[in-house]
Amino acid sequence: MRMLIVTGGTGGHIYPAIALADAAKKRYQNIEILFVGNDDRMEATEIPAHGYAFKGLHASGLTGNVFRKLKALALMANCYRKTFSILKEFQPDIVIGFGGYVSAPVMLAAHAKHIPTMIHEQNSIVGVANKAVADKMDAIVICYEKCFEEFERKKTRLLGNPRATNAVQASFDKEYFCSLGLSLEKPLILVVMGSLGSTSINAIMKDALPSLDESYQILFVTGKNNDKEIKKELRKDNIFVVDYVKQLAIMEHVDLIVCRAGATTAAEITALGTPSILIPSPYVAHNHQFYNANVLVEHKAAFMIEEKDLNADILKQKIDLVMTNAQLREEMKKNALALGKPNASEDILDWCDEMKKVK
Numbered sequence: 001m002r003m004l005i006v007t008g009g010t011g012g013h014i015y016p017a018i019a020l021a022d023a024a025k026k027r028y029q030n031i032e033i034l035f036v037g038n039d040d041r042m043e044a045t046e047i048p049a050h051g052y053a054f055k056g057l058h059a060s061g062l063t064g065n066v067f068r069k070l071k072a073l074a075l076m077a078n079c080y081r082k083t084f085s086i087l088k089e090f091q092p093d094i095v096i097g098f099g100g101y102v103s104a105p106v107m108l109a110a111h112a113k114h115i116p117t118m119i120h121e122q123n124s125i126v127g128v129a130n131k132a133v134a135d136k137m138d139a140i141v142i143c144y145e146k147c148f149e150e151f152e153r154k155k156t157r158l159l160g161n162p163r164a165t166n167a168v169q170a171s172f173d174k175e176y177f178c179s180l181g182l183s184l185e186k187p188l189i190l191v192v193m194g195s196l197g198s199t200s201i202n203a204i205m206k207d208a209l210p211s212l213d214e215s216y217q218i219l220f221v222t223g224k225n226n227d228k229e230i231k232k233e234l235r236k237d238n239i240f241v242v243d244y245v246k247q248l249a250i251m252e253h254v255d256l257i258v259c260r261a262g263a264t265t266a267a268e269i270t271a272l273g274t275p276s277i278l279i280p281s282p283y284v285a286h287n288h289q290f291y292n293a294n295v296l297v298e299h300k301a302a303f304m305i306e307e308k309d310l311n312a313d314i315l316k317q318k319i320d321l322v323m324t325n326a327q328l329r330e331e332m333k334k335n336a337l338a339l340g341k342p343n344a345s346e347d348i349l350d351w352c353d354e355m356k357k358v359k
């Protein structure tokens, strides 16, 4: 099996792709995997750090003024052309796209070369890149029922996000957990705002977190490079501040997560059944995090506070509601698990096998 995977931009697109690659490596003895992504975003360092071959392309999103859009189109055309030489050299059996604008030209080039193609849509609202190429793709994996409406039914399957599989397979790293200063004896609230962090939420958390009951310990993840100032201001024994956490390594001991509603975090917490308070980012395309969050709220697996309504009082009230009621946490856990797709990776790889046979 020779698998080319294209992904880029944020952890939400990159980590599911790496999770699938990890599962594929376990399943096929002689697999060759090549990743393609942006040469200047986090995948350019994160993917090689996970031990995978990576080829960078220079792309940019179709946003901003006419000049920027024209420049983005020219870059896309260039990525499309460069992909042909990557395909010629690597000769993949299948090309899988995890979204992000860099994926569109790569997926279209693979289609033009008659290589089996699969796209993975993590969100409840379909991303622009996936939408643009969907008609030409052979297989479409979705994570939310709602997305069936957007794609051709017979080539679309609701299989979930490979990070859900990672989440249930991850083992608790006690040494790492304790190295963060955390105690195994105290209830833990994890406050984390996706792979990039959020400066707007950090500002509110600085006021809100010190007012929380001191019987909880709080791990506050600020996002890269934001932790120094906040650490200085949040000097309390029960609050631990880091700029990044190996999230899956500690989830087993998280009683409540306060987080954005990025698709990958949503997939992880539903696979694990972690009770959550979701604060969807309003700064993402088509407000998709609100709709991701809403699915969990409708199934009584989570509470949602919109960023416009977020303040110290509301946060404290919701946190106390969940943390003081074990029965409520149990119900949230059960409802979250009902939404989870822990077999996502295996199910997606089964489909890749089917496609290879057809080819």
Ligand SMILES: CC(=O)N[C@H]1[C@@H](OP(=O)(O)OP(=O)(O)OC[C@H]2O[C@@H](n3ccc(=O)[nH]c3=O)[C@H](O)[C@@H]2O)O[C@H](CO)[C@@H](O)[C@@H]1O
Pocket: 010, 011, 012, 013, 015, 099, 122, 123, 163, 192, 193, 194, 195, 196, 221, 243, 244, 245, 246, 247, 248, 261, 262, 263, 264, 265, 266, 268, 281, 284, 288, 289
């Ligand atoms: C700001 C933005 O554009 N966010 C988008 C981005 O997700 P974004 O990367 O912001 O967030 P996600 O929740 O989807 O994924 C975050 C991933 O990073 C991991 N993690 C995060 C922080 C940390 O300290 N440690 C850690 O391990 C989480 O466990 C998770 O696996 O892509 C997602 C998938 O398309 C979208 O739903 C999000 O709307």
